[in-house]
Amino acid sequence: MAAEKAAASGADYGDGLRKRPVPSSQAASARPAQPEDNKKFVRKEKSFVENFEEWEPVFAPILFTILAFATRLWKIGLSNIVTWDEAHFGKFGSYYIKHEYYFDVHPPLGKMLVGLSGVLAGYNGSFEFKSGEKYPEEVNYAFMRAFNALFGILCIPMAYFTARELNLRRPAVWLVTLMVLCENSYTTISRFILLDSMLLFGTVATVLCWAKFHNQRHNSFEPEWFFWLFMTGISIGCVCSVKLVGLFVTALVGLYTIEDLWNKFGDTKMPLHILSTHLFCRVIGLIVIPFLIYMLSFALHFAILDRSGPGDAQMSSLFQANLRGTNVGKNSPLEIVYGSRATIKNMGYGGGLLHSHVQTYPEGSQQQQVTCYHHKDANNDWFFYPNRNEPDYDPESEELRYIGDGSVIRLIHSQTGRNLHSHQIAAPITKSANEVSAYGNLTIGDAKDHWQVEVIRDAASRDYSKLRTLTTAFRLKHPVLGCYLRAGNKNLPQWGFKQIEVTCTKENNPKDAYTHWNVESHWNDKLPPSDPGVYKSPFWHDFVHLNVAMMTSNNALVPDPDKQDDLASQWWQWPILHVGLRMCGWDDNIVKYFLLGNPFVYWGSTAGLGVLGLVVAWYLVRWQRGYKDLRPADVDQIHYAGLYPAAGWFLHYLPFVIMARVTYVHHYYPALYFAILTFGFLADWFLRNRNAGVQGVVYGVLYSVIVGLYILFIPICWGMTGSNKQYSYLKWFDTWRVSDS
Template sequence: MATPTDGSERATTASGADPFGDAARRRNIPPVAPTATEKPQPEDKKKALVPVKKEQSFLDCIASWEWIVAPVVFTFLAFFTRFWQIGLSPIVTWDEAHFGKFGSHYLKREFYFDVHPPAGKLLVGLSGLLAGYNGSFEFKSGETYPEEINYTFMRQFNAFWGAVCVPLAYFTAKALHFKLPAVWLVTLMVLCENSYTTISRFILLDSMLLFGTVATTLCWAKFHNLRKKSFTPEWAFWLFLTGLSIGFVCSVKWVGLFVTALVGLYTIEDLWNKFGDTKMPVKVLAAHVAARVSCLIILPFAVYLLSFAIHFWVLTNSGPGDAQMPSLFQANLRGTEVGRDSPLELAIGSRVTIKNMGYGGGLLHSHVQTYPEGSNQQQVTCYHHKDANNDWFFYPNRREQAYDENSDEIRYIGDGSTVRLIHAQTGRNLHSHEIPAPMTKSDKEVSCYGNLTVGDEKDHWKIEVVKDTNSRDRSKIRTLTTAFRLKHEVLGCYLRAGTVNLPQWGFKQIETTCTKTNNPRDTYTHWNVESHTNPKLPPAEPGQYKSQFLQDFIHLNVAMMTSNNALVPDPDKQDDLASQWWQWPILHVGLRMCSWDDKTVKYFLLGNPLVYWGSTAALGVFGLLVVWYTLRWQRGYKELGQDGIDQIHYAGVYPVIGWFLHYLPFIVMGRVTYVHHYYPALYFAILCFGFLADWFLRAKSKLTQGIAYGILYATVIGLYIFFMPISWGMVGPNQQYKYMKWFDNWRISD
């Protein structure tokens, strides 16, 4: 059984106050007076006046300057490893085809759509601007960069974010109170992680995402260490930087929400503890809450909002992403056809495109392909890209006089009008019947059926005006500004395009149904006319109508979410690059980033085996460590003081929670996944490994520590150098690199 002395010594050791157990060798022995037989020796006053000056060795000198020397050395190595021969491959590599193209859109100011927030892509555009690039290159995968594009600078700009992660990891380990050898170990593991090096060397968002994740963790750790110095300038500074980092990382990719959740959990625990402190005045507690709401909620959201404001401000020209946005937004883009010379008011015979007003809504669409089940009639969907299959004619219902295009008569369409919608390309009527929809079985199927003469009353749709942004007059439907619903005259259901995508037979387009639910607030049943031609009506210029920023912001974010959820694996296609969540922590697979022919400089996304396997094992060992101390505590052993408990809590438990928050979502989500999705989670696993090394070795002798850390340092560095060709580029036949193919799943060589 542990004695109180043993417990206090262990607590002292755990707190880091005495790393090598020197206190155990010191004794509090009172001074012994000289006996009568002993003669007191006279003091040498000269010696007493001259202090003994201990010679400082070279190593001691280095150690005293470690706080400057080590970060500088690590930073230099980080930039060297990330920048060395970064322009060796002159071809568009992997997802440079996407993010380089998005940078081009910013330089040409063309509106585009992507599932990620805009901050990272704005920085890609900035790198192109600084490189003198004009945005003319299409960034097709595998194409050679033209001479006028300084792609090397653009890659270096991205590599900067990855390189800075290394010194940030150093300071984070120090902020978590790791001893110096463990600090160096964590920093080396980040520096010598091959996948981090490789992913940082291309025009991608991942280096910025890693930077935001590491920076947020550092700021959180620094802020936590100042918890007893509340409301000091330094405390406020790190709280502000934590919020700023959260805003940045969430504006690069939504994966940043996971580290936001980590900070959120800590904040809840921290405020709960303060709430339980009955000595704390209510005003002080309220100030703590207000400070965290301001810096950890309002500030990050403001940064996120600002990234979209800049996004909209830069992209003022019509581009490939227009159809994802509301019609009013599109009408104000330069070069758009939406609303251009369109008559303001609709009449029978008008040729239109009809936009769904739900968030992420597309254009009402049909094509000659039929439903494989149900009615087997022509499919009706919603589609985000513009083509002739989006065009419809407003025609009178079958009880009214037929439309005569040669007549001068104008019959306006308004609230309560019952019309037919004729698909311009196929001449068939928009139709619904008692057959269940293909995906949403509670709704009715919507199809195209018959023609101008063949059909029935199930082709009739009644218009119900919801609102008009520029007029209270509901007697006429207006281009762009009038929101209306289409009610099926026979079934009483409403035309709806939600967020469900059809299978491959429907080209993954949005399912369009007729819903019995009569909910006037359901924006997925709201429609507006986007483009409009009618030779009988005079053109109007609706560009005067401005859309509201917040509405556009919300609309785009919902569209991003909808499109992201639609990125599911296609069972009909084999994706050789995709991988599954269980493969990542055990380094089961890598990823070929480009063509594997002999003339191409080849890059392979694979991690450092010790970093991956060691960090994954550390997660399990940490769990056993917590169980061990919990059982010992329950049995009455007091091995840990409060300092030791806090060290496990904040330097161990929170990194493990960070790993779970970044890893578990990819287990449950249905979207297609790749190895780089694990990289933020890997960072927290590395911190866990560093914690365990520090915990188990900090009380050992210097010799034991030197041997253990020496082996770890040498192995991490050695494996990094061994696998360096996959990061810096493999030139020539891939067979000469087969020595790195330890397993068949590591497809480094054929």
């Protein structure tokens, strides 16, 4: 009834705006036919221009898509060697085919699609994808590359429709589409077994769905409105499941949603239940659905990778124990006794194995380092020994002495024989905590080698008198200092091999999972074997654990000052196309690829961002002085077609400016797409009111320059054969290392 009353009063409470007036053409058709109108019903042939305008939205995207197929697939199998990061993502795809668990810093969806491409190509997962290695005949790498290229191809028609949804005129729509089609770096990155074309596809799809949804703002709660709302959410879920960079375009949609709901909140005529419904629909469509898709990708990841593999150590002990072919927990004795050799796993999200090695701290005590490490080796093994106030352990004649809640023990590093130790020296990174080191030996040491076991819980029993493999979660308290052994997610510098810092924290927080430990693997010939792996690890725990491990490892990818990375680049170099990237070796006898963009697309889009700022400042100054240059429709056009793409560029670019991790040129590609949209808006804004001749000349020059430069630099995309010196004409600057000459 409220909606009917609203409609009767001329208001559309679906979006808080007044009902749009009936177009004059519809009003005219609604009145009775007059005698003089019969003269108007004479059939008139459409002109060429009218026919063109009618069919352009059909044939133009088809033509651009055909060109995309041609440019992305031509000679895609020319190079038969593993190129650049194909070594990583091809290998990850192989793990899905072999069902072997692995670890990577990116979410799983993109790599599962790489695995799918291998299955469709008839690949069995046996190839190791070593960098620079020649593909064997049984690996249809060209098909796998073409499968990946399809995502890059689909970006072109989606860019066309996005520009149309942003209300750009046809020449500007073509300009945007051409800039995406003829962007050399987009062409090159789409032609290999990588995740970047999938990431770009997800970003472009999200922007298209957002623009479609925005244009349904006058039709709230209609089927098409719901469709594009949910499609936006699905796109967000997919792009975030490929790379976490997808969170940046998520932030753009979130910014729009906040503004949209704020405007509706300010509409006092909108009933509260309608406003609440808007909020509820957006929570479901833009938060719940993306999160469910993201979780689903991990559920598939865990379901497919059910065998033990190289990434086991990143996961909890119980998770590993349930993998096929694992040694974790299999045939391990259940209860822990003095003399047992074991690996001890930190139970915090992303936690590793308690580890030590012969290297010492460069500062502080300068004693042997103790860290947490995710890879399995002998330096993760520790012996459980009695404290120095109890009789020494005699492996020949001693009866079994069980360890349980309250036991005060020593942990002896199996490889170096040193005791796990702490003292009142600040930890190397976390200065508020005490340093943990390995010190002394079986006979040399003191009470600071002692640790008291505090059992937190046990999945197998409520009897805490015995420490159990896998199932017991316990803390280790230093009796002398009163601190607790902890391994957070802070990585040591290069002198600590970027491994996780282990400290003795002074805070007594039993809920701090980073102070929780469990015995992962256990060896003792005096005890009977058991199978603690019958206990399952909850999905939610595994999901959160893996995501924390991903973020921790990603943050650890910082530049090494002791090593020269010729492929890395700085954030300031990207918008000005200061550098490119060699994707393979540069010998004369191999096909060479150089990751470099179309100069005009880069420089023009970067300049466009600055020009947009000047345009906005100009109109703001004019508005403040009382000039009324812009109609409401013009303000909306600047807002949604100009400022939002610029905000998208900012959200995708700024994180790489402030983050410490190592960066490469391809990290700029999602941001570049938003810069292209901004340039298209500016071209449309400045030329839309010019006469047809001026528009034809300007757009013709723009089209020609973009296509011409694309063709000039196309060898770096399709593969350069022979001597690299014959391509020296492409080396406009010394930093463009296309040629060695």
